[in-house]
Amino acid sequence: MVTISECEQRTDVQLVSLSIENQEYYYCLMKRYEIPLMNYVRKLSGMNRSDAEDVLQEIFILTYQNLNDYDRQFKFSSWIYRIAHNQTVSMLRKKTKNYQDISWDEHDLDQLVQSDFDIEQSLFQKMDYHNLLQNIDTLPLKYKEVLLLKFIEGKGYQEISDILRKPMGTIGTLINRAKKRLLQEIEKTQSRLKND
């Protein structure tokens, strides 16, 4: 079996080429993306760990089957995130249960506040973490996914465009709308809390 140390010096693109020839190398690619993709799947879907693991396994198998479709002019991470995104959304559409095991943590919120999330930060400070993250979860998927990719996963506009297969201009518009919508949700929650 190929060890992780053997793969450490290799780029994603090199590992893709090696994996097509020798499936052992695919282990390194999977290992490299296991944690980020697991987090992404869980945050996007709200699935519990066990369900998310099943989805992740499907993502890895699908990625492996489609390795020859990978275009080396794209970032491999964008490509595998695209597969992960599509697979998760497809699972959500088919879902028979309502996933509510929200897997956000305080680190996510720190990332959100430190990023160029230029809406009123004072608002964040007034809210506790849990409420803010709950508000993100109430957003429609199209807003939630761009917020996640931009502010939690730290992806650039071009990468988000490649992951979601939407033009960059549309991504910019969606991010702005998502921010406004989140602000509205936060204000609603705050006024509800005050009234209570």
Add this chain to the structure above:
Amino acid sequence: MTNISKKTLEKIKNERIHPKPRWYFLTRNYFFWLMFALTTLLGSIAFGMILFITTNLDWDIYQYLGLSLPEAVIVSLPYLWIALLIFFLFITYYNFIHTRRGYRYRFIFIFLISLLISVLLGFGFYQYGWTETMERELRARIPGYQHLVYTGENQWMHPEKGLLSGTIKEIDPEKKSLQLKDYQGTEWTIDINQAMIRGNMLLVENMDIKIIGQQLSENIFEAVEIRIPRGFQMGRGRRQ
């Protein structure tokens, strides 16, 4: 956390899962490009047909039909071909965004580029007379086509309103009359004593003409003005 990577690798080995071959993906990509080209071509034909039908209509005779100009426009637009053009533009867009990098472009950009290609190619088809040939073929081969598209022939088949068109079968220079067969197959005697021929062309047998005048009796028509369809002098299928 369970070692998903290890489990997945085992599954790949046990179930003998392999990457799909490269040709499979290339074929899929080429398929979308081929469909893109095909639907653009069909869109171009649709545009060429719109161009042919609208330019072939006479826009100065609507008053004979008892219509105002806006009414004439509404009646005359080739809705079938406009609908087909829009349909093909959407299919072209669908095919383009399914190519490798097609999604990077905005809908309006793809739509306008496809429209531009359709306009340019369609204009070429029209110029070379292909749309005229196609229109004639469709009219001859597809039952009911003439009811779907309002063309010059529909426009000029109103003898009771002073509009008639058809093909010259025989010319009698002495009596200054001619025998005309209209597009529904009816034979007419046309009195051309008072007729002004637009374009100063010589009338010949088998020439298609359009006549403004007056119906005198069941099969007799008095011509005031005779028009010759554009491009006739260059031979059928060739436009000026």
